[in-house]
Amino acid sequence: MSGFRLGRRTGGLIVIVSAILACGGGEPTGARGSSLSVTSTTPAASATDVPISTTIAATFSAALDPASFAAGVFTLSGGVTGTVAVSGPTATFTPSGDLSPGTTYTAAISTGAASATGETLGSAYDWSFKTATATVPPFSFPQSAGKLWLY
Numbered sequence: 019m020s021g022f023r024l025g026r027r028t029g030g031l032i033v034i035v036s037a038i039l040a041c042g043g044g045e046p047t048g049a050r051g052s053s054l055s056v057t058s059t060t061p062a063a064s065a066t067d068v069p070i071s072t073t074i075a076a077t078f079s080a081a082l083d084p085a086s087f088a089a090g091v092f093t094l095s096g097g098v099t100g101t102v103a104v105s106g107p108t109a110t111f112t113p114s115g116d117l118s119p120g121t122t123y124t125a126a127i128s129t130g131a132a133s134a135t136g137e138t139l140g141s142a143y144d145w146s147f148k149t150a151t152a153t154v155p156p157f158s159f160p161q162s163a164g165k166l167w168l169y
Contacts (some may be wrong), residue, residue, distance in 0.1 A: 053140035054133050055079045057107075059125070063145035070117045070149050074125045075110040078133065082109060086132035095124040120151040 060075040061068045084104040092102045092111050100113040126144040
């Protein structure tokens with residue numbers, strides 16, 4: 019039986035190729051499940067006097083996979099319902115109606131959020147903000163040709 023013998027160059031090449039394959043074969047990092055991160059939020063964490071008609075957004079370190087934002091992935095405390103839209107690296111939660119004035123809300127994004135290349139959040143992300151208090155518009159008396167009518 020004849021033996022098969024590799025030269026130094028061929029043997030070294032096999033070692034290098036084996037090492038590359040063992041490390042994932044040169045796949046993009048995201049495909050191996052590395053961590054996606056939140057880079058900014060709107061409103062900002064701890065913001066106050068946020069308008070009650072606001073939308074809530076999180077911008078991530080990479081373009082997002084819209085399909086990963088199924089129900090329950092991006093939520094707002096207080097039982098607030100709404101819709102989530104994804105565009106590039108940003109996910110935006112639009113509440114179904116105005117938020118309550120003078121209320122602290124917590125926005126949360128679960129580890130189900132993923133980038134277009136498969137990266138996921140290493141841990142859930144949340145932040146809080148407070149809406150502006152209700153203001154009563156100043157009362158003004160109606161004027162009728164400079165006369166004040168009393169009844």
